Structures are given as structure tokens and as C-alpha cells.
Amino acid sequence: MLWSERYSRLQMECRQRLDPVARRHDGFFLDxxxxxxxxxxxVESGQFARPFDEITDLYGATIAVPTMADVESVSVEVLEDFAEISRRTARGNEPREFIYDDLHLVLxxxxxxxxxxxxxxxLPFELQIKSMLQFAWTKVTHDTIYKGDEISWASDRFAAExxxxxxLLDNLFTNVPTTSALHSEKENEDYTxxxxxxxxxxxxxxxxxxxxxxxxxAFTIDEYRHLAAWSLEETLDAVRAPTADALTSAESLTPVQAFLAILCGKLTPAERIAFFExxxxxxxxxxxxxxxxxxxPVLKEVPADLRVEFGLGADR
Structure with missing residues (x-):
């Protein structure tokens, strides 16, 4: 059997196994x-005496996931179905060294x-697991600069920069809760x-x-309470009140629907009219x-023109 046919079969097998892994981690799969x-x-580079035994990326696949934090969990799941032959990551610890590389597995x-x-x-093959920013960098720079038909110091310099x-950006996205704390003193009242x-x-x-x-x-409830001229304290008290338990525990109501019912129940008739306006x-x-x-039952007062209408055309 020709090597190309065997690797085509390998491709089909890997697609069936790896694409679902990528999807489970909100990522995507390419090969x-x-x-x-x-x-x-x-072969012409002279590095391989037995190329079909030594070249490990005759078939290659990529899984791209949202951030670097997802890379390790994907690799753990992948290794349930595949045997690891080797792994390579060029990420270093030197402070002056910026090697922003993904995880390469030979499986x-x-x-x-x-x-x-x-x-x-x-049949060995190469799987790269990378963040989506790493994938974007590869598509924008690597494929055109490192595998192009020109040699340019300036282009290589730009790619490294x-x-x-x-x-840095990927690290920020990976650690959003920590990095966003840098702005904690800048929080405004509206977001609080x-x-x-x-x-x-x-x-x-x-x-x-x-x-x-x-x-x-949260944004919708906040808008409702503003339209009703309720303070934040009034909102909290109304939702936490025992009289609201029947609404907050109703499985058929969303939090927004329950809050609307709580709100309208607390408003006077005149306040309800003003709210609807x-x-x-x-x-x-x-x-x-x-x-x-x-x-x-107070919600029966909601005017017809303010109600969501789900009918289509003649069904309305």
C-alpha cells in the first residue's frame, strides 16, 4: 500500500477522533x-536518510483553542486515544527570550x-495544539514569511516582534481575572x-x-430598575423579600421575567403607567x-404594544 493511501486513512481516523475534542473545548480542528x-x-535538505520513517509530519493536524490555559487540558484528552512518541514546546524561561510557541506532539x-x-x-503524525492567537500569528506571518519565496531580515524581525x-496579549487573556484586577480602582458606579x-x-x-x-x-434588570426609578437598594430588597420567593423559584420564569413581575407588583398603578411609558x-x-x-396578575396591565409578539405574518 502506498504511503499516501495509508496516511489518507490515518487522516480519516484522526478527524473522527480529534475534531470532537476541539469542539468540546470551544476550539476548531484543521489538518x-x-x-x-x-x-x-x-528530502533534498539532506536531513533524512529514511524519510518515510523519520519525517513525522507527513500528516499534520492542528487544534486551536481560546487561550493557552486550554492547551494542557486538550493534550490530556488527546492522549486518551493516542500514544505520545515525543513532545516539543520551545517556550523558555529566559527573561530576554520571547519564544511564543505552541505545543507540538508526535503521536x-x-x-x-x-x-x-x-x-x-x-504511523507517526504531528499534532499542534495552540491558542487562537498563536494560530492567527501562524496564518498571518509564518506561512507567508517563513515559507514564502523571499528572504527578508525586516520581515523576520517583524514576525519576532x-x-x-x-x-503578552495571550497571557492577559489567559489570566483575565488576575489582570483585570489591575483596574479595580477604576471601576465606575454603573458597572459596580x-x-x-x-x-x-x-x-x-x-x-x-x-x-x-x-x-x-444583569444589564436588562438594571435597565428595568432605572426605568422604574428604583435605587439599587430597593432592587435588592424587593428580590430578596420572602414575598418574591414564588417568582424566583418558578422554573418557568427567567430571572428577567421574575424581576419584571416583582417590579410591577411593587409599583403603584400610577408608577406602573409611568414605567410602561x-x-x-x-x-x-x-x-x-x-x-x-x-x-x-398585575402583568395583565402590560399594554399590547409593549408585548413581544412571536407570531409570523398572517399568524399574528
Whole structure:
């Protein structure tokens, strides 16, 4: 069997195993078979006496993940299905050295009773696991500068400078909670209030009931309380009150829906009218369901033009 056919089969096997790993870590997977031209270019370099035994990237794959913090967890999962032959990372500890490199693994498929195609065994391949910034650097500079048809000191210098800058940026993204603390003294009142509301949502609703985009929830609740001219303290007291328990524990209501019901229940009739007018003036609409009205009948007062309409065309 030709080497190209064996490696094509290896590619199919690796795609089935590695693409799901990348997706589970919010990343993506790419691969390629080395072209004949590239293989013979390596052979001509004189580094390989037995190229098909010694060249480890005849098939190569890449997994790119959000930050460097994700690289190690991906490698651990990968090694459940693949045997590690070697690993290389050029990241150094010298303070004046900026080697912003990804993790290179040389792997082989592990044999198991579930492996149908045994021809893919004992075929080494290279897997690079990198952050998305590392991947972007590779596409923007490495492929054009290091593998191009020109030799330029200035271009190589630029690529090295870009690497150093991206290493710093990647470290910032990897350690957002720590690095953002540098700006703790610059927090403004608006963001502090929104964070307090976000923490309130975590306090009053079970984690499984909270939406993924909890930031948007906090922003929406904060806007509602501003439109109702409520202080932050009034908002906290109203949501924490025992009278709100039925709404905050209702599984059919989102935190925003529950807060709207709590808010309207606390407002006087005149205040509700003023609140609805401000909602209208902001160009907003509210999502009121039958369950909300059953738990908080006061929501029946929400004007029709302020309600979300899910019908389409003639269905409305």
C-alpha cells in the first residue's frame, strides 16, 4: 500500500477522533497531508536518510483553542486515544527570550479492539495544539514569511516582534481575572451596580435556572430598575423579600421575567403607567407569558404594544 493511501486513512481516523475534542473545548480542528513537493523539499535538505520513517509530519493536524490555559487540558484528552512518541514546546524561561510557541506532539493511534483499520497503526503524525492567537500569528506571518519565496531580515524581525506582543496579549487573556484586577480602582458606579445585580441573580436563582448569558440578564434588570426609578437598594430588597420567593423559584420564569413581575407588583398603578411609558419611549418590549400573569396578575396591565409578539405574518 502506498504511503499516501495509508496516511489518507490515518487522516480519516484522526478527524473522527480529534475534531470532537476541539469542539468540546470551544476550539476548531484543521489538518493536512503533506504534498509530494513538500516531502521532496525536505528530502533534498539532506536531513533524512529514511524519510518515510523519520519525517513525522507527513500528516499534520492542528487544534486551536481560546487561550493557552486550554492547551494542557486538550493534550490530556488527546492522549486518551493516542500514544505520545515525543513532545516539543520551545517556550523558555529566559527573561530576554520571547519564544511564543505552541505545543507540538508526535503521536500514533493506540490499538484497541474498536479500531477497524489496523493500517493506521505505527504511523507517526504531528499534532499542534495552540491558542487562537498563536494560530492567527501562524496564518498571518509564518506561512507567508517563513515559507514564502523571499528572504527578508525586516520581515523576520517583524514576525519576532509580533510573537513577543502576542505572547503578552495571550497571557492577559489567559489570566483575565488576575489582570483585570489591575483596574479595580477604576471601576465606575454603573458597572459596580450591574455586577451587584449579577451576584444577586446567582444568589436568588439556582445555577441550572440561570441563562448562559448572565451578563445580559444583569444589564436588562438594571435597565428595568432605572426605568422604574428604583435605587439599587430597593432592587435588592424587593428580590430578596420572602414575598418574591414564588417568582424566583418558578422554573418557568427567567430571572428577567421574575424581576419584571416583582417590579410591577411593587409599583403603584400610577408608577406602573409611568414605567410602561418609559419602556415605550426607549423602544423596548417585554416578554409576558401566561405563567407570568398567573403568578403576577398585575402583568395583565402590560399594554399590547409593549408585548413581544412571536407570531409570523398572517399568524399574528
Amino acid at each position: 493536512r497531508l503533506k504534498s509530494k513537493e513538500s516531502v521532496f523539499s525536505k 500514533e493511534v493506540r490499538d484497541s479492539g474498536l479500531l477497524a483499520d489496523k493500517t493506521v497503526l505505527a 509580533a510573537k513577543a506582543s502576542l505572547e 451596580n450591574k455586577k451587584t445585580i449579577l451576584d444577586l441573580a446567582k444568589e436568588r436563582w439556582p445555577r441550572e435556572s440561570l441563562p448562559t448569558d448572565l451578563r445580559r440578564t 418609559k419602556v415605550r419611549a426607549k423602544g423596548r418590549v417585554v416578554h409576558v407569558t401566561d405563567e407570568m400573569e398567573a403568578l403576577a
